[in-house]
Amino acid sequence: MTEKDFIPKEYSAEIEEGKVTWQSPSNIALVKYWGKKENQVPANPSISFTLDSCRTTTTLSFQKKENAEGFDFELFFEGEKKESFRPKIQKFFERIEVYLPFLKEYRFKVETSNSFPHSSGIASSASGMSALALCLMSLEKQLDPEMNSEYFTRKASFLARLGSGSACRSIEGGLVNWGEHQNIPGTSDLYGIKYSHEVHxxxxxxxxxxxxxxxxxxxxxxxxxxxxxxxxxxxxxxxxxxxxxxxxxxxxxxxxxxxxxxxxxxxxxxxxxxxxxxxxxxxxxxxxxxxxxxxxxxxxxxxxxxxxxxxxxxxxxxxxxxxxxxxxxxxxxxxxxxxxxxxxxxxxxxxxxxxxxxxx
Structure with a gap:
C-alpha cells in the first residue's frame, strides 16, 4: 500500500458526537530502529515484541463544531491538563490531516494514562500515539461503516507512525516488523506488519x-x-x-x-x-x-x-x-x-x- 491508499474518499455517514476508548501497549525492539528520513520513514528495518502490561489507555471524546477552522483539542494526562503535550499533538494532527480530513470539524478531548512511568525509556510515545491513532480510526470507521478490519489496522499503524515511529509496531501483538526488508515479504516503511514466518x-x-x-x-x-x-x-x-x-x-x-x-x-x-x-x-x-x-x-x-x-x-x-x-x-x-x-x-x-x- 502507498500513502495515497490512506486518503479517504467522501464519507457515507455523519456523526455529531461520541466517545471511544482504546488501550494500546508499548513494545520492545529486538532489532532497533535508530535514524529516520523525512515523514517518519525509518533508516533501517526493525522488529519488536509487543508487550502486555506496559500500556496506555486513551479516551477520545469528540463533538462536531460549527466551523472547520483550526484544530481544537484539550489534553489530560493522569487526570490533569497537560499543555506540554500540545505541540506534539498539534504536529501529529498537521501530519495526518490529509488522511483524516475530518480533524478540523470536531472539538476533541483526549484523556490518557500510562501503566508505567512516562518518558523513562519504556516507549511511552509508542503506546500513547498508537492509542490515539486507534481512537481516531474508530471515529473514521463510524464515518465510513464499510471499512474492513485489515484496512483499519493498516491505517492505524500508518497514522501512529506519523506520531511516533515505533508506535506503528504497537497495534498488533506478538512479533511485529516495521521497515522494508527484502527477505520478509510484505514489510513496509509506512506501517508495521505482524511477523508472518514460523516462530518456534x-x-x-x-x-x-x-x-x-x-x-x-x-x-x-x-x-x-x-x-x-x-x-x-x-x-x-x-x-x-x-x-x-x-x-x-x-x-x-x-x-x-x-x-x-x-x-x-x-x-x-x-x-x-x-x-x-x-x-x-x-x-x-x-x-x-x-x-x-x-x-x-x-x-x-x-x-x-x-x-x-x-x-x-x-x-x-x-x-x-x-x-x-x-x-x-x-x-x-x-x-x-x-x-x-x-x-x-x-x-x-x-x-x-x-x-x-x-x-x-
Whole structure:
C-alpha cells in the first residue's frame, strides 16, 4: 500500500458526537530502529515484541463544531491538563490531516494514562500515539461503516507512525516488523506488519521484566537521538547490520535457538547505545546500575545455563527477556539479586501480549 491508499474518499455517514476508548501497549525492539528520513520513514528495518502490561489507555471524546477552522483539542494526562503535550499533538494532527480530513470539524478531548512511568525509556510515545491513532480510526470507521478490519489496522499503524515511529509496531501483538526488508515479504516503511514466518514455541509468551533503574525523564529525546544519525560516521554500517540481524533472527525464530537469539538481541542493545556514545554531541544514557545489571545477567547465564538476556531502549532502564519455561527460577533471581539496582526497588513484570484492544 502507498500513502495515497490512506486518503479517504467522501464519507457515507455523519456523526455529531461520541466517545471511544482504546488501550494500546508499548513494545520492545529486538532489532532497533535508530535514524529516520523525512515523514517518519525509518533508516533501517526493525522488529519488536509487543508487550502486555506496559500500556496506555486513551479516551477520545469528540463533538462536531460549527466551523472547520483550526484544530481544537484539550489534553489530560493522569487526570490533569497537560499543555506540554500540545505541540506534539498539534504536529501529529498537521501530519495526518490529509488522511483524516475530518480533524478540523470536531472539538476533541483526549484523556490518557500510562501503566508505567512516562518518558523513562519504556516507549511511552509508542503506546500513547498508537492509542490515539486507534481512537481516531474508530471515529473514521463510524464515518465510513464499510471499512474492513485489515484496512483499519493498516491505517492505524500508518497514522501512529506519523506520531511516533515505533508506535506503528504497537497495534498488533506478538512479533511485529516495521521497515522494508527484502527477505520478509510484505514489510513496509509506512506501517508495521505482524511477523508472518514460523516462530518456534520457545518464543511464545516470552517474558520481559523491566528494571526501573531511572524513572526520570530521558537525558535525550528520541527525536534528537534519531537526528544524530544524520552524518554519523558509523551510520551506514549500522543500517546494514540491522538488515543482517533481521536475517539472523528469521532463522532463529524458526529453529528456537535461544543462545543465538541472545547474541543478536544483546548486540543490538549495545550497538544502539554505542551509536549515541559516538555521535556529536554524544550521550551516555546508561547509569552505573545499568552496567551492574548487565554483568549480573552474564554471571547468571554462566552459572545456570539459562537463557536470560537484556535489551535496552534509549535510556537507563533494562528489559530482561527470558522464555516462559524458565520463568520461575529467573524471576526468583531477579527479585533476590536485581532489585537493589532499581529506583526504590521498582520493576514491571511483563510478557509478550496480543496487541491493542478497544475498551469502549
Amino acid at each position: 514455541e520457545n518464543f511464545r509468551n516470552y517474558q520481559d521484566t523491566i528494571l526501573l533503574v531511572d524513572k526520570g525523564e530521558k537525558q535525550v529525546s528520541s527525536t534528537l537521538g534519531h537526528d544524530l544519525m544524520n552524518g554519523h560516521p558509523y551510520a551506514e554500517r549500522r543500517f546494514q547490520q540491522a538488515h543482517e540481524n533481521l536475517d539472523l533472527l528469521k532463522g532463529i525464530f524458526e529453529s528456537g535457538d535461544l543462545s543465538e537469539f541472545i547474541k543478536v538481541v544483546e548486540s543490538e542493545a549495545l550497538t544502539l547505545h554505542a551509536m549515541m556514545m559516538t555521535s556529536q554531541p554524544y550521550f551516555l544514557l546508561m547509569k552505573p546500575n545499568t552496567l551492574e545489571i548487565i554483568n549480573k545477567v552474564f554471571d547468571f547465564r554462566a552459572r545456570t545455563g539459562m537463557h536470560l538476556c537484556f535489551t535496552l531502549d534509549a535510556g537507563a532502564n533494562v528489559h530482561l527477556l527470558y522464555p516462559e519455561k524458565e520463568k520461575k527460577e529467573t524471576l526468583e533471581f531477579i527479585k533476590s539479586e536485581m532489585l537493589q539496582f532499581c529506583e526504590n526497588g521498582q520493576y514491571i513484570a511483563d510478557n509478550v501480549g496480543s496487541g491493542a484492544k478497544q475498551l469502549a
